[in-house]
Amino acid sequence: MYVTDKILPELAAPSNSKGIVHWFRVNLFNGPFNTIFTLLAAYVLYKVLPPAIEWAFIDATWFAETSSECKLENGDRKDGACWAFITNRFDQTMYGFYPEAERWRPNLAGIMLVLLTIPLFFEKMPKKQWLGGFILLVFPFIAYFLIRGGSFGLSIVDTGKWGGLMLTLIISLVGILFALFFGTILALGRRSNMPIVKSLSVVFIEFWRGVPLITVLFMSSVMLPLFLPEGTTFDKLARAMIGIILFQSAYVAEVVRGGLQAIPKGQYEAAAAMGLSYWKSMFLIILPQAMKLVIPGLVNTFIALFKDTTLVLIIGLFDLLAIIENVLGADNAWLGFHTEGLVFAAFVFWLFCFSMSRYSMALERKLDTGHRN
């Protein structure tokens, strides 16, 4: 009989249940099907990834003065990507036709916006609502006067000259700003007790949600001039903006309505019992709670809007995609580098959308208090 009064040391795990081999076994080769799938996937990756990396990085021409540097002697293009197509006129993809000497103005507005927004991400920042209010209500005017000019000694830069990533950002930011305002009003209207207000809101929301954005843009570019008294002219950008705002308000309204519905009835009743008027109970009690709930949804709506801004290409505005497609792509000296342009545009949009969606997911986790209603 074997007796010991000491605790024996732990044995090491069996060699087949630890380490990299074990990981491979469990995650890649557990069973015949998975083995086949793994091998297939690995083969596809092997076929796709190295050539793609070679094309995009190793064989690529990053900077070149003329397109001939991207081509072989016989005029065929080299195997690798020709990023010089973009880098050569990078400024234009960012600013469109905005005059070079004035580009500090949109830059300044952009830097201001970033500096103003950064403090909002800090939890402990005091007086957040004042800063937020400043960004939403005052900053847009500052940005407008900076970018368009016309006063304080700044020369006017016509909206026709705006373009590139700058225009994409302007359209989506202005769009979401107004849509937030109108959307909230519509959401309140849809939840109102007044039958006419309610049904008008429903009709408005369902109408814009039921038609594609491209028809809305067509409508605002073709029909708006007809709606106005003769002789009134409207900037092309403003017309597109009106269409986008109408369209986006409906989507924002539905997101905000979700938040309003998630607020327990007791909150409404408590507000009424305190003797608050409708607007006071909404602005002091309901909306602050509801808006916090819907921030992730609003970020998702903003992502959709951001992607949709590419459609302004169809009505002749020069956003990032349109600059690449119709300005850079139409340049005779650089014909044949269409793919590079599209890949670059896709990458820029992907970068913005992906980081926003990650942010929205993180926010969702943070705001999720774990209990439903």
Place this chain on the structure above:
Amino acid sequence: MSDPRHNSSELPSKPPIWNDPKYRAMFFQILLVSALAYFFYTIVQNTLDNMTARGVSTGFGFMSEPAGFDILQTLIPFDSTYSFGRSFLVGVLNTLLVTGLGIIFATLLGFIIGVARLSNNWLISKIATVYIETFRNIPLLIQIIFWYSLIVGSLPAVRNSFSLFDSFFLNQRGINIPSPIYESGFIYTGIAIIIGIIGSFVLKWWARKRQEATGQQFPVFLSILCLIILLPLLVFFITGSPITWDVPKLGRFNLQGGATVIPELVGLLIALTIYTAAFIAEIVRSGIKAVSHGQSEAALSVGLTPGQNLRLVVIPQALRVIIPPLTSQYLNLFKNSSLAAAIGYPDLVAVFMGTTLNQTGQAVEIVAVTMAVYLLVSLLISMFMNWYNARMSLVER
């Protein structure tokens, strides 16, 4: 017992009329309606003035005038002598075609990717994740232009077409496939298909009755497969294969015969499928994850086989979560198909809001009709969704 507080004479008098919520609401709504009425009146007045000033006619008379343009792809006979009304119909049909095909492909791909993302195979699930995060974060318009230009730019000219069995050809102008020519005997096969479908319903009904009565199961799925596929095939061969194929032939400059799938359709379809599948995959994943593991454990412990567990327990519950967002993805696909205009696929927007609007200049009518088509389909689908939700929602206690 006369408590002064219960004395009715001391109740506060009725509030003045301007403080009564009922009258306030009424006043506010009347104000809103009259403001809207004035707004619309001004718009209509301005529009009419502008139209007369520009010499544009109004009304839908143009719909019966000859169109005077050709359309790249038509599902019904069309040439420039047909009317604008007919071109409208061609556009609607082309939109529905790309939507229908897109829905089928996107659903298939989306389900595969969604299941792959849940796979316990690390490589497969990572590939699915990368797919989803890449394609849903790139604007659809970029994807459409990308695939279209890839097709047009990298495929060979007609003379050097890729060919498969000498009957399928792939080139810059699209895909050429053999088209079927039905002979008179084909009608029997058609009848057999209809009988097969009706028979399947009857069989399913009978099998359920029998199972309820006796507890015995009947191999319904296999028998239905036989009824729908084998029966028509049998009839098809008995009647002597009454179908011939019009196979495209490579001439000197062109392909003759067969049917052509234009590259615009292919490019649009690839982009719509890839983009929408990324969203559908996420929906499928969340639907499957929503069915708690306890359900499967319970099903297996009462003796269901893994297949039955999947078919009778997991999938019905997952579908309840999947179908509402799936329908709205279908709706998005339908609306997104309007981006066809960017690459010249002749859908409703391209044909009607593009070409027809340019030719007639009747913006108001054309924009209104186009929007009405999209709105109608959207409303129909959301009505279906509400009906489905009401039918399927869990009734708890």
